[in-house]
Amino acid sequence: MKYIKPCKSIFLAIDVILVSVLVNMVTLVIGNYINTYTIIVFFKVFLVVFNLYQIYYLLKCITLKYYYDEDNLYITAFNGLKKVSIPFKEMDMYQKSEGEINGIKLSGYGKNKFAFGIFFVENIGTTNMYCTSTENVIYIKIKEMIYAISPENVKEIEDKLRSLNIPFEHWAYQKNKRLNLGKDRHFMIPFVIVTIVILAMTIVPFIFYWKDMLPAKMPLSFDAKFNPIVYGTAKGFAFKQMMYGAYNMIILFCMYYVSYFYSKYSRKLAYKYIYISLIISSVFFIIQIRILQLF
Incomplete structure (x- = not known):
């Protein structure tokens, strides 16, 4: 070699x-x-x-x-x-x-x-x-x-x-076809996981509120050391978590269309952006779980 x-x-x-x-x-x-x-x-x-x-x-x-x-x-x-x-x-x-x-x-x-x-x-x-x-x-x-x-x-x-008779030639650039992301399991698996995480993040607090499983007073914001600085009602907490879910859904759709755009250039790039949404939604979901465990 x-x-x-x-x-x-x-x-x-x-x-x-x-x-x-x-x-x-x-x-x-x-x-x-x-x-x-x-x-x-x-x-x-x-x-x-x-x-x-x-x-x-x-x-x-x-x-x-x-x-x-x-x-x-x-x-x-x-x-x-x-x-x-x-x-x-x-x-x-x-x-x-x-x-x-x-x-x-x-x-x-x-x-x-x-x-x-x-x-x-x-x-x-x-x-x-x-x-x-x-x-x-x-x-x-x-x-x-x-x-x-x-x-x-x-x-x-x-x-x-x-x-090896490999020619030196200037080839004509041919535009790649965009991937059909809906049929690509490497894309759809993280996409489905993100969707489930966002739905859970949005629905779980409302289920807890509806079944009266939340305290009457819930923290709505925290300082850098995770000490509550603003409190609100259980209903206010559920609605705030719903808003976080809505934000994450917007991010997911943005990442989906960015992936769709980049799919004409590279399959790997199309995958990368959906994982950004997965990371963001996972962080929000972990924070929510921690709040529900502690309060």
Whole structure:
């Protein structure tokens, strides 16, 4: 197996670190002036998810490697834990570019000096970018997938592709069809879970109120340490939880249509946005359960 070194670039690592430091500092400073439990919880969840996202791309950049053997081109990261195999026999064609990526970043990092993630590149299509530099990018088309790499030794990769009679051609971009999300179980399973969580969040307090299972006085808002600061009636509590359910339903529909829009670019992007709704509704539901348990 032959190792091909990616182009050297520290821009991605610097970018990820600077963005991480800035976002964490701003969030923590704003958090010091907020004394509302629900917002503080969302800030904490946001920081956990955001920092995991940042660490993922930072480590992916640092550990990125390219290999090839007689049958496949390999893109690996995390010391082989993440591995993409691209069979030479399934490659249709390839092309090259230099300089800034002419397109739109759909998810990930970069554009000018580097590109990691999913990008829509003009006259290329939706592309899985594994490029530590944009100085020399090779785009490889395989059926409906496009991959981009930035090897330090471009000639070696080109010689390998030519020896296998893989042509250098500029292909015509064909617009992808949007996914039928209603028939995609990977999308529908989290969608159904979110719907159930929102319905439970909305209905359960009313059932408790209707069956007179709630105290006459219920907390309606909390400080950062989860101490009640405003009390109201059981009916007021049930209506407030209903409003939270309505907010979450609006978020769910927004995420559904965002997923529908992005489905023409990438299946993974369509899935990602529905999980945002799942995280938000789960946080609200957990807070509600905690209130009902304690009060």
